Amino acid sequence: MNAILLMLLGLGGMLLGYLFYSKFVAEKIYKLDPNFRTPAHEFEDGVDFVPTNKYVLWGHHFTSVAGAAPIIGPAIAVIWGWVPAFLWVIFGTIFFAGVHDAGAIWASNRNRARSIGALTGDVVGKRSQSLFMIVIFLVLLMVNAVFATAISGLLINFPSSVIPVWGAIFVALIIGQVIFRKWMNLGTVSILGVIALYALIFAGPSAPLSLPETVMGVSDNATWILILFFYAAIASLLPVWMLLQPRDYINGLQLFIGLFLLYGAVLLSGPELVAPAFNTNTPEGTPSIVPLLFVTIACGAISGFHGLVASGTTSKQLDKETDARFVGYFGAIGEGSLSLATIIAVTAGFATLADWQAVYHSFGQGGVTAFVSGGARILQEGLSLDIELSETLLTVMAVLFAGTTMDTGLRLQRYIFQEWGAIYNLRWMQKAAPATLLSVGSCLILAFGAGGADGSGGLAIWPLFGTTNQLLAGLTLLVITVMLVKLKRPMYVTLIPLVFLLVMTIFALLIQLKGFYDTADWFLFSLDLLVLVAAIWIALEATAALNRARNSVNE
Amino acid sequence: MKIQAIKSWLANASQLANQYYNAPYRAAVARAKREQDDLFMLYVYSELMGIPNPASYYTLELQPLLLEQFHQWHLRMGMEHSPFDEFRCC
Numbered sequence: 001m002n003a004i005l006l007m008l009l010g011l012g013g014m015l016l017g018y019l020f021y022s023k024f025v026a027e028k029i030y031k032l033d034p035n036f037r038t039p040a041h042e043f044e045d046g047v048d049f050v051p052t053n054k055y056v057l058w059g060h061h062f063t064s065v066a067g068a069a070p071i072i073g074p075a076i077a078v079i080w081g082w083v084p085a086f087l088w089v090i091f092g093t094i095f096f097a098g099v100h101d102a103g104a105i106w107a108s109n110r111n112r113a114r115s116i117g118a119l120t121g122d123v124v125g126k127r128s129q130s131l132f133m134i135v136i137f138l139v140l141l142m143v144n145a146v147f148a149t150a151i152s153g154l155l156i157n158f159p160s161s162v163i164p165v166w167g168a169i170f171v172a173l174i175i176g177q178v179i180f181r182k183w184m185n186l187g188t189v190s191i192l193g194v195i196a197l198y199a200l201i202f203a204g205p206s207a208p209l210s211l212p213e214t215v216m217g218v219s220d221n222a223t224w225i226l227i228l229f230f231y232a233a234i235a236s237l238l239p240v241w242m243l244l245q246p247r248d249y250i251n252g253l254q255l256f257i258g259l260f261l262l263y264g265a266v267l268l269s270g271p272e273l274v275a276p277a278f279n280t281n282t283p284e285g286t287p288s289i290v291p292l293l294f295v296t297i298a299c300g301a302i303s304g305f306h307g308l309v310a311s312g313t314t315s316k317q318l319d320k321e322t323d324a325r326f327v328g329y330f331g332a333i334g335e336g337s338l339s340l341a342t343i344i345a346v347t348a349g350f351a352t353l354a355d356w357q358a359v360y361h362s363f364g365q366g367g368v369t370a371f372v373s374g375g376a377r378i379l380q381e382g383l384s385l386d387i388e389l390s391e392t393l394l395t396v397m398a399v400l401f402a403g404t405t406m407d408t409g410l411r412l413q414r415y416i417f418q419e420w421g422a423i424y425n426l427r428w429m430q431k432a433a434p435a436t437l438l439s440v441g442s443c444l445i446l447a448f449g450a451g452g453a454d455g456s457g458g459l460a461i462w463p464l465f466g467t468t469n470q471l472l473a474g475l476t477l478l479v480i481t482v483m484l485v486k487l488k489r490p491m492y493v494t495l496i497p498l499v500f501l502l503v504m505t506i507f508a509l510l511i512q513l514k515g516f517y518d519t520a521d522w523f524l525f526s527l528d529l530l531v532l533v534a535a536i537w538i539a540l541e542a543t544a545a546l547n548r549a550r551n552s553v554n555e
Numbered sequence: 556m557k558i559q560a561i562k563s564w565l566a567n568a569s570q571l572a573n574q575y576y577n578a579p580y581r582a583a584v585a586r587a588k589r590e591q592d593d594l595f596m597l598y599v600y601s602e603l604m605g606i607p608n609p610a611s612y613y614t615l616e617l618q619p620l621l622l623e624q625f626h627q628w629h630l631r632m633g634m635e636h637s638p639f640d641e642f643r644c645c
Contacts, residue, residue, distance in 0.1 A: 047585040056574045064579065179576070186576055187569045240583040249576050313579055 001277070003348040003378075004270045006082075007263065010090050010340040014333045017094030025099055026325040029484065029493050030106045036321040039113035049113070052317040058327045061314045062334040063252035065101075068147060068368060068402035069469075070300035070339040075346045075371045076462060077296040079360045080289045081279040082347040088293055089343065092301025093336030096497045100473055102328030103480040103494060104307040108315035109324065110483070116311040116476050123482050124545045128475070131541070135472050135534055137416050138527075139305065142465035144232070144409045144439075145446040147402040149459055150368050152224030154395050157369050159208035160388055161395035164200040168250065168400060169231075171196045175246040193246075194253055201396055205388040225447055228406070233440045236410040237432055244407055251400050255338075258397045262341045262375060265382025266348075275347035275356050286363040287515065291507040294500075295466035300339030302497070304472020306332065311476075342371050349374020364459055368398050413439035449523045461524065463512060467505045468531055471538055474501045478542045485549040495546075502539050509535055596621060596628045603639045 026032045040051040077085045104116060111119055117136070121129035155162055175193045178184050184192075211220040218226070235243050299305065310328060318324060346366060350356040359373075360366050376390035385393075414435045421429030428434050450461050477498040484491045509532040516525040577584075599617050601608040608614065626644050629637055637644035 046581075048582045050578065050581065052574060052578055053571060056571050056578065059575050060579050185569060186572050187565075190572065239587050240580050241587075245576070245580045245584075248579065252575070313582075317578060 001273050002270055003266050003273055003344045006086065006273065006348075007266055007340065007344060010086065011337060013090045014093055014336050017098065018329055018333055021094055022098055022102065022325050022329040025493055026102065026322070026329075029489060030103065030324070031489070032106065032322045032324055034320050034322045036109075038109055038318045038321055039315065040317050040319060043113070049316050051319040054319060054323040054326055057314060057317055057319075057323065058331055058334075059252065061309060061327050061331045063248070063255055064309045064313075065299075065303070065306045065331060066255055066335045066338050066401070067299070067405045068150060068398055069143070069298065069303070069305075069405075070335050071342045071371050071398060071401070072146075072150060072368050072462065073297040073300055073466060074339045074342045075366050075368060076364060076459075077293055078275055078343060078346050079279060079282060079286060079363060079366065080293060081276045082273060082343060083277045084289055084293050085297060085343050086340070088297055088301050089336055089339045092297070093332055093339075096302035096473075096501075097300075097306065097332035097336065098329035099493055099497065100302055100477055100480075101306045101310050101332045102324050104310035104476050105315050105318065105324040105328045106321070107476075107480050107483055108311035109318055109321055113316045113318075114311070116307045116479060119311070119479050120475055123479050124475075124541060128478075128538075128541050128545075131534060131537055132472075132475055133416065135304075135468060135475065135538075136308070137413065138531065138534075139465070139468045139472055140409045140413045140416075141442055141446055142461055142468060144229075144406050144413070144443040145450065146459060146462055146465055147406050147409075148225045148228045148232075148443070148447055149221075151228055151399050151402050151406075152221050153367075153369060153459075154372065154399055155224050156210065156220055158372060158391050158395045159210040160205040160392045161399065162204075162209040163207050164197070164204040164392060164396045165399045165403075167200040168197055168396065169243070169247070171200070172243055172246040172250055175250070176242045179246065180241050190249075190253065193250055194257075197250060197254075197396075201392050202389065204392040204396075205386070222448070225444075228403075229440050229444060232403075232406045232410050233436050235407045236414060236439075237436055244404070244411075247400070247404050247407070251404050254397050254400060258394070259338060259341060261379060261383065261393075262345065265379045266341075266344055267382070269378060269382035271344075271348040271378055271381065273344075273347045274350050274353050275360075276353070283360070283362045287511060291504040292463060292511065294504040295463050295470060295508045297339070298466035298469040298473075300335055300342075302470065302473050302501070303335075304469045304474070304476060306335075307473060307476035341375075345375035345378060346370045347374075349377040351377075364462065367459060367462075368402075372398060410436065410439050410443070413442075446527075461527070463508065464524070464528060464531060467508055467512075467535070470501050470505045471531070471535055474498055474505070474538055474542070477501070478538070478545065482545050482549045485546060486553060488553060498542065502535065502542070506532070506535050506539065592624075593628060593631065596624065600625075600639075 038051070040049050043049040044051065074085050074089060107119060108114060108116065111122070117129060117132045120132045155165065171193055175189055178189055179186060211223055213220055215223045314327060318327070350359070359370050372391055372394045375394045376387055379385050379390035379393070380387045414432065417435040417438050418430050421427070421435065446461065477494050481491050481494045481498060484494065509528055513525065513528045513532060516528055598608060598610065599614045599621055602611045629644060
């Protein structure tokens, strides 16, 4: 099958979902009201609560939720063939992610723009709120460990990207200063910044850089992971305007440029999909497609992380309630389109089936490296860019996404430790530096504990990360469903995804638990067990909360 | 006329870009600024608390100007009432 057809089918399907299904959900289920006075107007303070243009709001909702995760997930999951991954991304976006994201904005908007965590406490119960914090902590922990592993793999596989990747940080630092001190206006800075970044990317292939194989007895992979966490720890302690804000901004621009280039190149070259539609010949050790597909692709089909963004910052800036449809649902479509581009890159970006099979020789292979090499081939054919340059470009894009997520993730983890410090009255834990050290320490334990001393096995926890992320989405869906029940509205739109997610995650956790038991991997076994307890707990809380809500409505 | 239209379009676009740049971090930047301001309040009122301040000659005249924020400040610093014997706040 030709990739152009797949692209048109996917984008067309998601567009139809937006035009029809989201209209139905927005008007008949959430009943978005253009005259509702949103918190952005009610509590307008020029800081947190600011009514914002819906396109701008969509822009940063989309760029905050899209990162490396919607790339890594599909790039691992195509091992079962491209049809299952494609269907789950498209249908997941239409019926799960869009409904979840728009619903999270709506729920928060109707509750004085409070976060989903706080809403869980109100709508579902106090116990669930503590549970929510634990699940968030686990998600952050895993995302930091996985992304560090993914980045270090990229830096080793594509040495030409080392200089542009680290150079981009300096570009961001300079942009931060220039804007903070108002030396230039943003338009000029953006153009200069993008030129500087692409100049670095262009220069990358002529100055490849790699670490020696071992540095003081530590492998290069492990060294990169240590360097990355050292960097992220410092970055997460800096004031946000200095590095995080300009980096996020460049990433946003990069995301649009990258998607445009990739889809443009697919249209121009029209590559054939070489991977099988259904892989009947999966390598030994590949787990069963049901339920693992549904946790391997989390972001891109549905992701709990979106609920945090939607209820944290987006809902405080919603100008009109009806904007929730465009911002939330279309934001999910944006992320779905990134996953679709990934699926095309990792299935059509190889010359022959044998090449593809060589990459996907066992479960957990492929990932972001396959995205870079596959995508680079498509860029080379479509836009006749040099292959090494294309690889550098895509590597920089992926690393910047993952890196920014690490900065933010560590910062959030630090806040959680500081909050725990306040709850348990531990003075030292409330300070920024020790809390950061604790966060970095726990991530390092996970990154190395999961894969041995060279840290190469960090990706082994990818499905576990997906599972935890789905649990978070389940909690958000639960809040929305309980609200719908209390309003006496049909609840199947969110209840069906909720039940589906809970069944699949618990099923997947049990299968992985057996896997870790068989390989005697006790570290991951305990982590899996922890998530499993949380999952079962959420399922019980969900049943209880829904029954309570239905009884209170019936009385 | 055309140039005018392009100019206003550009101005509009750059305003939207500014919103896009600032919106996600407005709260964090405001918090950081407030922390600096809190420290500054401490400088200005330090003599009253018995902390010697070499710059008090200059900060003295700022005291009446900052008095408006004094109530907010002492609340934020975890003191229910004004910490000074000399003047009460609430």
